[in-house]
Amino acid sequence: MIQVPDASGRFGKFGGRYVPETLMNALLELEEAYKHYSQDPDFQAEVNELLHTYSGRPTSLYFAERLTRHLGGAKIYLKREDLNHTGAHKINNTIGQGVLAKRMGKKKIIAETGAGQHGVASATIAALLGLECKVFMGEEDMKRQQLNVFRMQLLGAEVVPVLSGTRTLKDACNETLRYWVSNVDDTYYILGSVTGPHPYPMIVRDFQRIIGDEAREQILKDEGRLPDYIVAAVGGGSNAMGIFYPFVGDESVRLIGVEAAGRGVDTEEHAATMTKGRHGVFQGSLSYVLQDETGQVQPAHSISAGLDYPGIGPEHAYLKDVGRAEYFPVTDAEALEALQLLSRTEGIIPALESAHAIAHVMKLAPSLPAGQTIVVSLSGRGDKDVETIMGYLGGLKHESN
C-alpha cells in the first residue's frame, strides 16, 4: 500500500487542513517539530521509557478462554489497553505529545475530552512533566463523567465547561480549537484522537500504533500466525487506528471498526458516522461526517461519551473507501449486554467504548470456525462508567436531554 498521509496531509482524498489561517503556522511548526523529533533517538528513548516504566507497557495480550467457550467459535484475544496507567489507551498518545510539547518549549497544554479519558491522560502527563493544563469538556459529559472531572482536578488541571452547541465532545473540540486560536503563541494542543487537521491524524496514529505493534508480536508468539480479525471500537478512532495500522499490509487480516449505533441507526440518536454519514469537512479534515443535506453537522448520541462524536479520523475514511477496513454499528443495548457478559465470564469490566467492540465479537465469533482468531482492542476499563451503567441497568433513566 502507498504511504499515507502524503505531504499535504491527505489519506487518499481524505484529511487535509481545513482551519482558520491563524492556526496554519502552528500546524506547520508542529509538523516540522514532529518530523524532527520522531527521527531523534533521544526523543524516542524518553517516550519509550515512560511507556514502559510509567504506563506499564507492554500491555498483555490475553486469551479470553471463558468468553471464547461461551460464544463458541473463533478464539478471542483481548489486547489489554485497560491495564495502562489511567485505565485506557489514551495515555500512549499523551505521553508522546506531552514529551513533544516539552521539547518544543511549550509550558501550557490544552486538550478536549469526551468521556474524560483523554482529559485524564493529558492532566496526568501535564503533572508529570510540570506543564500547565486546561481540559475542555462539554457540560453534558461533565455530568455523565463526574469521576473523571474530579480526577483531572486532583491532577492539577483546570476543567473548562463547554456550554456551546451540544455540550458534548463535538463542541469541546470546537472550543479547544477556538482557545488555541487565541493562545497559539505559547500553548500546545494535545489532540486526543486521529481526527482534526494534519498533522494530528498522523501523529496520534504513530503514537498509538504501539498497540498494534505489540499485539502483532504477541499473537505471532502465541499462535504462530497472524489473527484473522482485528476488532476495535471507533469514535474518533484512535485505539482502532493504533491497533489496525501495523496490520494494514497484512491482507489476510480483516480489520473491523465498531461504531456506536446508540438507540439504532434508523433512529435520530446514534453516532454511526460510517454507516449513516457522508463525506464532508468537519473540525479540520475531510472525512465521513454525520450531517444533514445542507452540510450542518448533526449531534451524535451514544451511551458511551467517548464514541458520542459525529466525525471520524480521515485515515479510517480512507481505509473504508479503499475496502481495507469494514465498519459495523452496535447499539447502546448491545454494548450494555456485552459489558455484562465480559464482566461475568472474564472478570473484566470494560469501558462502554470497548464494550461496543465486544458486542460485535459476540456476533462475529460464533459464526467462525474454532481455528480462527480474533484480537479485540480492549481500549479501556469500565470504572469511569460504573455510575452510568448503574443508571441504565437499575432502570434509573440517566439520559442526555
Add this chain to the structure above:
Amino acid sequence: MNPIDLVFERLQAEKRTALIPFITTGDPDLRTTVDIVVELEKAGADMIELGVPYSDPLADGPVIQKASERALRNPITLEACVDVAAKAREAGVKMPFILFTYYNPVLQYGLERFFTLLHEQGISGLIIPDLPIEEDGEVREMAAEAGVHLVPLVAPTSKARVQRIAAEAQGFVYCVSSLGVTGMRSEFHAGLEGFLESVREATPLPIAVGFGISSREQVERMSASADGVIVGSAIVRQVEEALPLLSDETTYRQGIEQIGRFVAGLRV
C-alpha cells in the same frame, strides 16, 4: 469590473475607508435579514458580508455562535442565504455582497452549482474562513471563472505566509486584527500596525481589518492604516438586543432602525 473593486476605487478617490458590516443570515429570520441589509446601506455601509449560519463555526466567538444557533432553528439553505441578496437588490440595495461561509455547506451543495448560484445572484465576493491557501486551489479557480472575488484571511501569525496569500488574493485582503475568534474586544494584537504594514507591502490590493472591532473609536484607529473595516459581532449583538422589538409587528421598524443607527454611528 467586480463591484468590490469599483467601491474601493471610488472610496480611494474620496479618501474614505470602506465600512463593511457582517450579519448572520436568517437571524432571526430571512425577511428580517433583508430589511437589515436595506437599512445598513442607508446607514452608510459600503459593502456587506452575509454570514451563512453553521453548526460548528470554528472561527467565531459566542455572539456569532448564538446568532447561528438562532438562524438554524429554521432549516436554511445556501440558496435561501443568497436569495437575501436578490431580495435586497429588488428593494433597491446597490452595494456589493460578500458571502461568508464555512466550507462544508459549500462542499455539500456542490462547487459547480455553488459558483453558478453566486454568479447568477450577483454575489461579488466570497470568504471561507476554514479554507487556507493549502486547500483552496479548486475553489480559487472556479471563483475566478465565475467572476467572484475569493477574499483571503491573513493573521498576525501568518508571517512568511502573508506574501503567498497576498499574491493570490482578489478584491481585498482580510486582515485578522488579533489572535482569536470573532468577537468584541478592547485590545488588538500588539503588533497590529506593523502587521498591517507588512500586508500593505505584500499587495497592491486594498486591505481591510476585521475581528473584534466594535466602536467608532476603533473604526477610526483602523482607518489610519486600512482601506476597509469589517464590523461583525458588534452588529450581530445589536440584532440580538433588538429581538424583542423585531418579534412584534408594531415595533419591528423600530428594531430595524435601532440597528441602522448603531451602524451609522460607526462611520468615520
